[in-house]
Amino acid sequence: MFxxxxxxxxxGVTKKPKKFYYSAYLSLGRSQFGISLAAPSKFPTVESxxxxxxxxxxxSTFSIHSRFLFGSKFKRxxxxxxxxxxxxxxxxxxxxxxxxxxxxxFLEIPVMIQYGIPNSNFSLSAGANxxxxxxxxxxxxxxxxxxxxxxxxxxxxxxxxxxxxxxEYLHGLTKVYRSIGSVxxxxxxxxxxxxxxxxxxxxxxxxxxxx
Numbered sequence: 001m002f003x004x005x006x007x008x009x010x011x012g013v014t015k016k017p018k019k020f021y022y023s024a025y026l027s028l029g030r031s032q033f034g035i036s037l038a039a040p041s042k043f044p045t046v047e048s049x050x051x052x053x054x055x056x057x058x059x060s061t062f063s064i065h066s067r068f069l070f071g072s073k074f075k076r077x078x079x080x081x082x083x084x085x086x087x088x089x090x091x092x093x094x095x096x097x098x099x100x101x102x103x104x105x106f107l108e109i110p111v112m113i114q115y116g117i118p119n120s121n122f123s124l125s126a127g128a129n130x131x132x133x134x135x136x137x138x139x140x141x142x143x144x145x146x147x148x149x150x151x152x153x154x155x156x157x158x159x160x161x162x163x164x165x166x167x168e169y170l171h172g173l174t175k176v177y178r179s180i181g182s183v184x185x186x187x188x189x190x191x192x193x194x195x196x197x198x199x200x201x202x203x204x205x206x207x208x209x210x211x
Contacts, residue, residue, distance in 0.1 A: 021205070023052070026200060027199065030044050030047065031194065040079075044099075046076075051069035062113065064113055065127075066111045075102055092190075098177075110130075111129075112152060122156070122157055124154070126153050154168035162203060163201065169195075169198075170195060175193060177192040178192070
């Protein structure tokens with residue numbers, strides 16, 4: 001009788017599985033323009049992100065992830081410098097100026113579905129991404145105060161029950177810049193998107209099973 005009551009009490013206080021959990025996220029990678037024409041460069045820059053992730057497990061294999069991130073697209077050394085001959089000419093002048101004139105800061109909110117490969121520490125993810133560049137009254141360009149939509153693909157490895165590391169590729173869908181005209185008598189139609197490849201680490205604040 002006593003054993004039955006004891007067992008019933010333990011079952012009554014059994015905790016339900018968590019419906020969601022939080023993680024910290026940090027990434028570093030390479031951002032470059034996706035250019036519709038054969039350009040002399042993709043104008044690559046260093047890009048970083050930091051923020052929080054919230055995860056909603058669906059079952060033992062699938063989960064839904066969303067993040068709230070603050071990011072920086074750091075400026076690079078421009079090809080063209082004042083007082084020197086231009087190394088990059090039309091229609092790519094604005095691309096060189098924007099990537100080399102100043103840092104660009106943004107907020108980013110991706111939403112992804114993750115698939116945990118059975119009997120493995122690897123997971124695959126895919127989803128949608130929305131980025132919003134902050135305003136800058138001192139230097140306005142085509143990335144200033146605008147949204148940027150894209151699709152995100154990734155793979156990660158569970159190092160432990162709290163640490164993960166992975167790689168993600170962001171393919172921009174929004175045409176952040178377009179130029180139509182004529183260069184040396186040749187008609188050009190230039191469109192530009194933002195793409196990036198990043199390496200990230202993720203720390204789960206609560207120890208969870210590796211997926």
